[in-house]
Amino acid sequence: MWAFVIRRLIYMIPTVFIISLVSFIIIELPPGDYMTTLMASMAAEGGEMGQEEIEALRRIYGLDQPVYVRYINWMRNIITRWDFGYSFEWRAPVWDVMGSRLAMTVVISLASLLFSWVIALPTGIYSAVRQYSVGDYIFTFFGFLGLATPNFLLALVVMFLAHRYLGLSVGGLFSEQYQMAPWSLGKVVDLMKHIWIPMIIVGTASSASLLRITRANLLDELRKPYVETARAKGLRMWRVVLKYPVRIALNPFISSIGFVLPQLVSGSVIVGVVLNLPTTGPLLLRALQSQDMYLAGSFTLLLATMTVIGVLISDILLAWIDPRIRYD
């Protein structure tokens, strides 16, 4: 078991390395750098910057060095000092700007993951056991619909309905009095009151795909002879189903974290923009638009790394739970 965990950890190194490269490419991709944007905005305000001043700033931020040196510097600072660079727009270290936002993204993604499990498990079991029943058709219909609706569209529709019929504004994660307040029990309760809307919106698509997977797996399992044997021996239907096939059909729940998690993180980013949540979404979009590239690159780096860690955890869990998986 431990050898397996360690090997998986070693496998992760090249993956994270590629991720860091891609993130750095993202930082370097836009033509020009932050200085260009800064000059443009200064010019728009009427101020001019001298060439020397610009060169001095470039030197301070290390923008005058060759690409690979900048990459190595960036990585070294992250690894040794947890320093992701400097956000030009916010005039603060990147980590200070994005730390709490990342945490919120994790909270929403995990809540949505839980939500999709809670929805997909019972409906998936029902759909498989009562195949072609009215309930199965209804769940299948909503499953397909959930898969076909882009996250942001669902968010817009929910926002519109809440505004029109309930007179509520559903944006944000906190009430006004808690927005700036430090963490307290009251704030957590307030968060719980607000989180369910983004949770449902982000979790819908993955609930739908998990529902399809559970249904398909359970159907395969239900057709096996041991189920018939158990039934023939007189066990009640639900007891048979819950005791054996469901347990086997549960494995994909864990293994599917691998592709569900990137989906959820993606979803929380775009839904965050629509609902204006204090998550990474709106900040990432702004950073990209204003070419605040260290912030944008660090976001992609950390979001992707978090996803890889999530997948790693799910692989380890799966190996631990499913006795059929060998560790070699």
Added chain:
Amino acid sequence: MSERPWNEDIGREREELLEEEQQLKVATPLQLMWWKFTKHRLAVAGLVVIILFYGVAVFADFLAPYPPHERTGYTFAPMNWPRFVTNDEGFTLRPRVYQMDSDIDPRSFRRVYEINDEISYPIEFFVRGGPSYKILGLFETDLRLFGVTHEEGEVFFLGTDRLGRDVFSRVLIGSRISLSVGLVGVFLSLLLGIFFGGLSGFFGGWVDNLIQRLIETVTSFPTIPLWMALAASLPDAWTPLQVYFGITVILSVVGWTTLARVVRGRFLSLRDEDFVLAAKFSGATEARIIRKHLVPSFTSHIIAALTLAIPQMIIAETSLSFLGIGLRPPIISWGVLLQQAQNVYAVSMAPWLLLPGLFVVVAVLAFNFVGDGLRDSADPYSTVKK
């Protein structure tokens, strides 16, 4: 039951069954696939919808009642559908639209519309007017399928937007971009997928290992942040056409992994099949085996995977354009149209701005159904019944 003696009935049934069996035995793989495909009613319905959508996209200029950039002067006007029964004319075979009276709300200073159900105007077919366009890129014409020629009459199937442009016409024109992004993007990812998947399956060993790691990394990236970052790096100075291709390239850079997996998987599993071995023993050349045996037996799977990849691309394009970092006006796509619905106040004032989203959902559903149907019918081991 029937009036015939029972044995004759059974005899007839047996004859029919035998005939069916005969047909099954001589059917080509393509025929078998088609029979299996038509069994999926949803898949067939999806296929019909897709054909309809692409047909509309091709003839969008002709079908749209308004030129897509024309400002009608009615801003945020609600839907105004044609009807067969009107108060002033009673029942007519020619559909008519009511006049829309507009007024300024004294409190909010917003333009409000009221449908005046006393005056109606006829819809006319094959009307001329507006800027000319080219049908199929060949014939220049200014003919449109329908429209209202009377100055006071307007037909807005899906209302109008902030600038008074007809949303329905814009949805039709936008379908060109939105539906073709999927096709072009999928074609590019197919090339990438076949290249990497083929390399992986053909060489095996460390090449395979390396490419598998690469695929794993790309799939573990949350797609939207990556797409956002790549799309935001497209230069502002690019022409709409360049942006369009830039976006499709970005979509396929992220989307090729699934296809590469399918290609590799099929390649590996087919390499060890008995019929490939048999062909080899019979002296068939490598090229002949690939051409005659391998390619036909995995094209169907690839087509199924491609069909399932298209809706992902459509959703991705829509999401990016919605965020304002994908396609930008004056290009019209469904995502660009939805951009106007970003603001909850705009939406609460003009809920019809959300309706382009309905077209996205329907198109994606249709592709998903067809893809599922194809995947099932491409499986040679599932049983066929004609």
